[in-house]
Amino acid sequence: MKSQDGAAARRRQMSFALMCMAATAVLLPAGAMAKDTGACTPGTTLRLSAPESSQGSLLLIEVKSAKPLVEVQGDWDRRSVPFWREVASEAQRKGLVGVDLEKEPGEYELKVTGEMAGGGKISCMARVTVRKGRFATEKLQVGKQFVEPSPEQIKRADEERQKLRDIFDHVTPERLWDGKFRIPLDGVTTGSNFGRRRILNGNPGSPHGGMDLPGATGTPVHAAQRGRVVLAEELFFAGNTVVVDHGLGIYTLYGHLSEIDAKVGDALEAGTVLGKVGATGRVTGPHLHWGLTVERARVNPLQLVTLLGNSSGNAAR
Ligand SMILES: [Zn+2]
The missing domain is CATH 2.60.40.1930 (Macroglobulin (MG2) domain)
Incomplete structure (x- = not known):
């Protein structure tokens, strides 16, 4: 137990220094049904x-x-x-x-x-x-004050992590999406940092669970597809965050928003603006953190855009 607790504490410290720096993400080519x-x-x-x-x-x-x-x-x-x-x-x-x-x-x-x-x-x-996935690894040496959150901050971050876990554990039995998934920022075709491992002062941290998309503060953030808002609040690490339930265990998460323009329970259409790009939470600059969870698995959100890009509309649910 002791070593597990130690590892968890280290992970928390690593996460505390989350800065979402640019790195290259390796994407799997997703072809036709093969x-x-x-x-x-x-x-x-x-x-x-x-x-x-x-x-x-x-x-x-x-x-x-x-x-x-x-x-x-x-x-x-x-x-x-x-x-x-x-x-x-x-x-x-x-x-x-x-x-x-x-x-x-x-x-x-x-x-x-x-x-x-x-x-x-x-x-x-x-x-x-x-x-094994091919992810970027980043080694950093930073001052202690950046890696050691206070006990209150640790408690808050743990509670929020559990809250997200509880959300992702719930599988809505109906399909709420209908058609293609889109990248949430207009004009952006790719992002970075998915799965990146950061080694901070020699300690490996938990991997970066989403993709960082470039965008200036205030840029509209669009829902990737139809769905229902299940979380819209400020989180310690991810800042102002919106989570959308698309049904069948598929969730998208939008983090570091400067402004949240949706509330829990809202039914969003594909492309509805749910907030604006910002730099809230533990970041050094504005960008959109975009996460995708499928049946509790953290996966590269761009793959959903590629794989369901040709999904036909008006589908039976
Ligand atoms: Zn991020």
């Missing part, structure tokens, strides 16, 4: 968007059966996989597997089961390999 894989019941196919995954990445799954499907569930390493149906494709379902950025590399079993109209069952099994 691999027909796994063993399925006759007449059913399972396809993955990539032959293997890496820490912090997202896999799109496609299940097709010979007859219309009434129900599909997925399980990947004891986590459920959200599946949804798109319009005019009764015999097809899509799902997302989120690979947490600290997931132990290895092979994990993906199991998909379902039921066809008329009662027949389908099932597929596949093994999904998780490789």
